[in-house]
Amino acid sequence: MSLLSLDAVHSFYGHIHALKGISLEVNEHEIVTLIGSNGAGKSTTLRTISGMIHPQQGRILLEGRDISRMEPHTVALAGLGHVPEGRGIFPKLTVRENLEMGAFTVADPDEIERRLEYGFEVFPRLKERMGQYGGTLSGGEQQMLAIARGLMMNPRLLMLDEPSMGLAPVLVELIFDIIEGLNKKGTTILLVEQNALMALSVAHRGYVLQNGQIVLHDTANNLKQNETVQKAYLGIE
């Protein structure tokens, strides 16, 4: 049984039909990437999974449980971490408080402390900035904070929406290294990226989204070789 599965999911924004029957699967220990051009519906897919919008049709199963009618906070409790597009840092909470919010559902203070240590180990920069307001961090630092906060949840499945957006190339490398590292340690990841080349180089499998529909899915290696993908998303003629 896969960790996450979507079965013919339709989502709307008012009258805009944003997802037109999405089906996909993420298995335990995988990195799966979702690529597609602007407005294809990548973020909408993640928002639908995490309960921020409810699908009008279709089913979403997390570890076999139907989560498609649940509110976001219940979905989070069920083990899903969503690092949203645009990071969603709490600007007037300190870096430490932002991280603590990630572990909101954890009652044991020692466990929270352990996760904090782990987060600081992955992103030493955040430790230096611990007492600073989230809103005063640089864009890259905010991205690190957003990912670290996602890790604080210790989710069964971590969904990252464009983690490399707006970052310098060195930082992009770093973020992808970290994503790979997390996965090696056992975290399952659903990754949305504009940077398709990078995404396909860390992912095991990928789905190509176009206009709210999945037009292609395959292993990452096959997708990299695929002519259509090369033309449309990898900039290779």
Add this chain to the structure above:
Amino acid sequence: MKRFLKSMNVREMLRPLGQMFLFSLGSTIVLSALMLVLALILDKTIVGQTLFQRLNVSLYTYTLINLPQVAIDGLTIGFVYAAIALGYTMVYGVLEFINFAHSEIFATGAFVGVEILIALEKFGILSGASLAMAYGYLILAIIAGMLAAGALAVTVERVAYRPLRHASRLVPLISAIGVSFLLQDMIRLIESLTTGQYNRIMPTFGNFDHRLLLGKMTLGAAHITLGVSIKSIIVIVSAVLMLVGLNYLVNATKIGKAIRAVAQDPQTASLMGINVNRIISLTFLVGGMLGGAAGVLYALKFTRIDPFVGFFPGLKAFTAAVLGGIGNMTGALLGGIVLGMLETYAGSFMGVFTMGAAGTEYKDIFAFSILILVLIFRPQGLMGEHVAQKA
């Protein structure tokens, strides 16, 4: 126990005390200096001469000897405003909406507290009570007022605001105004049906009406005694305790961090497993409890209450919240103290300074002029940031 002590954050308990002290002292000094300067200037004019003929003291002396009492009265009402203002500001913080029914939540607290004390009095319990018991009954009344007001605030949110959460901003505002009128009439109806009248008087008991003598002095022909009523001390001490408690809750506990997270970004907060609706209910509960306690304290200080008792304090506390920067809790504290002080100073001295032309009854002008001036020149308030930054 050790862990408990370790987890107590002493700094977060002392910080608001420091702020309250600073705000109180600051506004006392500024306003007192202003009054003395005005008195000095007016002393040379017909205003001073008239007063001298009447009371045989200079206007300056008159002002000086009245200042301590005025400052204490100002602080008393200022802390009441601050406690109410926090209710407006907390709700604004999480929902960006003004809960105009908060003034009736305050009134409900006042009525519940006063009715309990009236009942105790009727059974002869109050008159025979020892001093310790009298304080016990007062605390009981305050707690009952808090619980009733808190429960009412949560109910109002659930019934009248939550269904409108996704409507345009004007809609819940109109709903709030409707709830405000509805609650006024409900208080009136319930009081009329159960007691036959809707003006209620806080029973006199304990030593709350006594005055503590702070000192005596003689200035020229005038003998002055400086004193402070025990009521005022109770009001100030209770308000300070509540505000310290609130600050601790919001800044040093996990639930408080969640309240701030929801205020800043509810969507992301929900992704962290925070139940946004529950946090909003909690905010109404806490704000309502503060308002309810303020209601009982207000009744203690001013004795007489009616179903419309919330209107002016509510409007002024709202002004205080705007003055401090709506959504900002330290700002509400500052705004409440400053407004209470300003209004009391103005109310106390305006009569003499204008030779009776404009007396205490005009003191409300100050509160509402401030509201207008702040909205025009500094809409973000004294401590708030530009709304655009909040986004």
